Amino acid sequence: MMNVTLLIPILLGWLAGLFINYVSDVLPLTRRFSQHTCPECQTPFPSADYVTLRACRNCGKSRSLRTWLVQILTTFAFVYFWLFPSKALGIPLGMLVIIYFGVITVIDLEHRLILHPTSLVGAVLGLIVGTYIHSRINNSVVLGVEKSLLGGLFGFGVMFLLYQFGTLVARFRARKMQAAGQADDEEEALGGGDVYLAGVLGLMLGWPFIWDAILLGVLLGGLISFLFIAALLVRRRYSSDALMTFIPYGPYFIIGAFYKLFGS
Ligand SMILES: [Zn+2]
Numbered sequence: 001m002m003n004v005t006l007l008i009p010i011l012l013g014w015l016a017g018l019f020i021n022y023v024s025d026v027l028p029l030t031r032r033f034s035q036h037t038c039p040e041c042q043t044p045f046p047s048a049d050y051v052t053l054r055a056c057r058n059c060g061k062s063r064s065l066r067t068w069l070v071q072i073l074t075t076f077a078f079v080y081f082w083l084f085p086s087k088a089l090g091i092p093l094g095m096l097v098i099i100y101f102g103v104i105t106v107i108d109l110e111h112r113l114i115l116h117p118t119s120l121v122g123a124v125l126g127l128i129v130g131t132y133i134h135s136r137i138n139n140s141v142v143l144g145v146e147k148s149l150l151g152g153l154f155g156f157g158v159m160f161l162l163y164q165f166g167t168l169v170a171r172f173r174a175r176k177m178q179a180a181g182q183a184d185d186e187e188e189a190l191g192g193g194d195v196y197l198a199g200v201l202g203l204m205l206g207w208p209f210i211w212d213a214i215l216l217g218v219l220l221g222g223l224i225s226f227l228f229i230a231a232l233l234v235r236r237r238y239s240s241d242a243l244m245t246f247i248p249y250g251p252y253f254i255i256g257a258f259y260k261l262f263g264s
Pocket of ligand 1: 042057
């Protein structure tokens with residue numbers, strides 16, 4: 001027999017999935033909460049059709065695989081963390097953080113983009129979450145705010161320095177390519193948005209937990225890139241350019257932060 005109260009996280013999770021899908025659909029394209037249009041024929045969706053995940057009435061294009069994945073994964077996550085809440089966050093803050101991570105992850109994966117408005121909202125949420133966590137650990141709200149701000153400063157600072165270093169490497173590489181008569185492909189080793197994301201996650205986790213999350217994210221990102229290059233080597237498709245392939249660190253940082261916030 002399913003516990004009836006489980007209907008609450010199922011319903012909330014489904015609604016949260018709709019919200020994540022909606023924000024990920026409209027924000028990268030129009031930068032505001034506009035009406036969603038069919039990606040195929042640009043016909044605006046009637047709200048009722050959009051919310052019930054119906055195919056486009058004009059061209060018949062069904063909703064994306066991502067739409068369904070987000071609905072299912074978010075609902076699953078809400079049920080799971082309803083049953084086994086994060087000790088650090090509790091249920092309501094945990095749900096807000098899941099929604100935030102969902103939006104950032106989908107937009108970053110689909111557009112390789114971390115938007116400034118989402119970073120701004122994240123900073124506010126991050127300060128609330130970080131202060132909540134560290135106030136409870138230290139029994140002091142003032143210390144809680146301090147630890148949160150310190151974490152934010154650290155996350156932003158470390159990634160800012162890495163970003164500057166990446167820009168230097170990219171400039172050096174561009175000069176080398178120009179000398180070799182090749183066009184500069186303007187590839188960034190590390191996205192500027194990742195710097196803001198690291199700041200937001202720093203506020204959220206506070207000091208010193210942000211250190212673990214960044215380390216975890218960099219290691220994971222490095223490991224996946226290493227496996228990727230190894231696979232290219234095995235298939236003899238490796239070129240020295242593969243080494244410079246853009247590493248989108250955003251999703252790895254989020255995995256690191258997620259692990260710190262929900263894993264223990
Ligand atoms: Zn359509």
